Amino acid sequence: MSSGTALADLREFSYQGESYAFEPKSLKFRPTGRDNPRLAQHFEEVSTREPVLRPMPAGGISFITLNVAHDCNMACPYCFAKQGLYGGRDRKLMDSESARRSVDWLFEQAGQKPEVYLRFLGGEPLMNVPVIREAALYAEEKARQSGKRIYMSINTNGTLFNADIAKMLTDHRMTVSISMDGTRAAHNTFRVFRNGTGTYDAVVRNVGRFLAVDPDTMINATLTAENLDVDEYAELFRSLGVKMVRFAVVGTAVPEIAVAKEEKLARLLAAYDRLAVTYRDQLLSGDVWYLADFYKYFGNFRTLEKRHNRCGAGTAYVNVDVDGNVNLCHRFTTDGTQRIGKVTSKTVDVPLGIRTRDQLQATSASVPSGPEVSQLTGQPGIRALKLAGEEPKMRGASVPAHLHRQLDGTAFFEQIDSTAGVTSANVCAGCDIRHVCGGSCFHDGEILYGDLFGGPDGFKCEVDRHLAKISMWLLDSIFQHDPTLLDRLDDLHLRSQQHHAE
DSSP: OOTTOOOSSOEEEEETTEEEEEOTTTOOEEESSSOOHHHHHHHHHGGGSOOSSOOOOSSSOOEEEEEOEEOOSBOOTTOTTTTTTTTOSSOEEOOHHHHHHHHHHHHHHHTTOSEEEEEEESSOGGGGHHHHHHHHHHHHHHHHHHTOEEEEEEEEOSOOOOHHHHHHHHHTTOEEEEEOOSSHHHHHHHOBBTTSOBOHHHHHHHHHHHHHHOTTOEEEEEEBTTBOOHHHHHHHHHHTTOOEEEEEEOOOOOTTTSOOSHHHHHHHHHHHHHHHHHHHHHHHTTOOOEEHHHHTTHHHHHHOOOOOSSOOBTTTEEEEOTTSEEESSGGGTTTOTTEEEETTSSOOOOOHHHHSOOTTTSOOOOOBOSSOHHHHHSSTTOOOEEETTSOOOSOOSSSOOEEEEOTTSOEEEEEOSOOTTSSSSOGGGGSTTHHHHOSOOHHHHHHHHSBTTOOOOHHHHHHHHHHHHHHHHHHHHHHHHOTTHHHHHHHHHHHHGGGOOO
């Protein structure tokens, strides 16, 4: 695409004083009012160029999170695992036999895929180091026998560290993710020990120790209504020596915790704007570090490869709990509504709507998984959606409306309750960033609207659309100043892959 090439179906927007034209169908974009020859040349070449980032190969499930501990030394109010217990009454650690059986099941499910991913999860997984070590040794042997590559990672709250843990991580080349929500005040708001005291000091004390065994240790920060200053938190993480960072908006319906008010959303987006300027300036000066939030759409924009699903839950990735139950993803483990099998069986019963669903084109069929939508609204059969220019559909009164907007600020649709089954096609099919986002989160749909396909979460949509703007603005700057920076970012991204289930 030359600088003068016209784009059809344009969406024009401004960001940080720059103006852009974006074509949602092709993913091509360009600055307006000036040229960026390198960016234009890239789009000319991309159709015949080897893709920079390849998607995981098609086939069976090749990624599991393994819950080695339904127990935790912390008691975070927003925890999807219900303080590590996953809704159960008793604290429980996985035994060695269950761990080995889960590894066997993973390799069986992966079929011909050359790579498998095993992520240890809790609760707090480091409360069960002996079983993690045994599962890792067993997985490495299975990999040697099958000719596959095994990638292992661990999600920890960062409060536990000793020589035994360090040796295990080093011996098995495990990638580490630490949950840390920001500054002392931000982190200690919700990330607390069982006695209610904050965990910030314990985590900060251990960050350097984890970095010593895994220089690519990633910080995963959960954003809630009470901690939204991502620019301040990123500065802190960098000062600790971290070069891999990811922020994620909490998934919850609890009003005091959810980012579900316009003023909270505005505060978060403003913080992202400040961080974007700092991040750009650091990159262009040669200080290259990985911020997953800004990078996550780079691959799609650069390769023009489209996404048709939000994630690989149930198709490429599943969760295995402490008893060997297989769940659609780790977030469904607590309520058990999407339990799709056991590791003692070779097959999984993934809902047909997920196995065959193109989240951008297929008809939205209602698949209740949590409370029925009628129970949420008090009126049977209500589906609340208002597309731009239409009269409202049936509307429930219990949930405040959220107005989704496109990149240029024009109204897209007004969401009040579940969007499942309202129109002939998924509502996400009309969104400007549909081909980089891929659709809505199944778990968000359940916890907010009582329906697997009932999302999206409108506030998260606004964050994603804003991040898409930032991504295009950053790519424009990088191509204009030094495209070789992308090679360094790509390398960091590839090292981060085992942190994610997509």
